[in-house]
Amino acid sequence: MDRLEAMSILLQTVDKGSFTAAARSLSMPLPTVSRKLRELETQLGTQLLVRSTRKLALTEAGAAYATAARRILREVDDAERMASGEFAAPRGELVITAPVLFGQLHVLPIVTEFLAAYPDITVRLLLSDRNLHLIEDQIDMAVRIGTLPDSSMVATRIGVMPMVVCASPALLGEFGTPERPEELAGLPCIGFDSLAARTTWTFRRARGSGTVEMPIKPRLSVTTAAAAVWAARQNIGATRLFLYQCADALQHGDLRPILAKFQPDPAPVSLFHAARGALPLKMRVFLDYSAGRLRSQLGKLEATATEWAHR
Missing domain, CATH: 3.40.190.10 (Periplasmic binding protein-like II)
Known part of the structure; x- marks a missing residue:
């Protein structure tokens, strides 16, 4: 049995959460993953994993073995890098x-x-x-x-x-430019988040310390910054992004920053x-x-x- 390979398979199985995901990550047949882990447990004379239809968990012995295996594989990786010259020259x-x-x-x-x-x-x-x-x-x-x-x-x-809240000049001309975060209620908004649309935006309080969450009602919610910028340029609403995501549109005047003095710490x-x-x-x-x-x-x-x- 290749002990290092078995360690790698065990760690991939633990990290990925299932035999199927580990097999996919390793480009290895599922029966092979299962067999090699059984062989490792037989070699060690102890159970490493508790298997069920819902989840996969390490036993106490398995957790200790996995910690040691990570350290060993990291040391082997460092040794190989050193042998190949990566510690002696940048390559x-x-x-x-x-x-x-x-x-x-x-x-x-x-x-x-x-x-x-x-x-x-x-x-x-x-x-x-x-x-x-x-x-x-x-x-x-x-x-x-x-x-x-x-x-x-x-x-x-x-x-x-x-962070920047920005909107097109045409939209601000139609609805007015908010002077305080509370005035966002009168401005259509575009929600953006890579995972799920947020329904509140964070601002610094006008007086005193701390921040305040202002509720918004997005007319449009998107999952990419490029889509949020494009929609804002089309006068759909104001949007909130990291500065680098909308810097080009701001530089060309297609969008304008608003409520800049109320933005939270970067x-x-x-x-x-x-x-x-x-x-x-x-x-x-x-x-x-x-x-x-x-x-x-x-x-x-x-x-x-x-x-x-x-x-």
């Missing part, structure tokens, strides 16, 4: 993930310059608005907008991302990777290369939002 494949539009506008140009500077490194850039799991999906580094709840990750803060933006020992040089050089450039770009966006808030 190999670097897997990076970022939100779709932010990745296209801000990460991809940096990656193309990085590739020219480091010809022995190749990059696989995964653009997704879903937060991919670094360990499960074998990703080296991620760009995230928002608070990072996972304390096992190492984050490098590269800036902040303001969301943090970070480059992060899984906690480990020494970083392979390909990750270290990308972190050093990209962090300053991203800080510069985000700084310009933050300055623009600050200017609007003081008008």
Whole structure:
């Protein structure tokens, strides 16, 4: 029995939540996954998984074994990277993930310059608005907008991302420009969220500290920023987005920012990777290369939002 393979299969089964999902992720027949896990349990002389029709759970022994298996596989991965020279010279494949539009506008140009500077490194850039799991999906580094709840990750803060409520000049000409968040009730709105349409928008209180949730009644709800921007340009309603998602429309005057002085604190933006020992040089050089450039770009966006808030 290939012990390392069996460990990998066990961890994929636990992480994916089922034998079927693990088999799909591993491109392995379902009976093979089940057989190899039975062989591992036989070899160890203990039950690792509790199987039922509804869920899959680790036994106490299985939880301890899975923790050790993660550590062992990580150490083996580091050893292979070191043997291949990734710790001695910046080379190999670097897997990076970022939100779709932010990745296209801000990460991809940096990656193309990085590739020219480091010809022995190749990059696989995964653009997704879903937060991919670094360990499960074998990703080296991620760009995230928002608070990072996972304390096992190492984050490098590269800036902040303001929120913007914006609307077309024609819509504001018809309904008037709100001066306070409470006046949104008289303005048609476009709801946007990548998972589900929000029915409240957060604003800073006019007096005192803290924030307030203002209810909205969207005339239209969409699941992509591009759709929200397009609909706002068509005078359907006001929408609320991260600044980078609507910066082009604002720059060309197709949309105008409103209620800028009431926007809550901007969301943090970070480059992060899984906690480990020494970083392979390909990750270290990308972190050093990209962090300053991203800080510069985000700084310009933050300055623009600050200017609007003081008008």
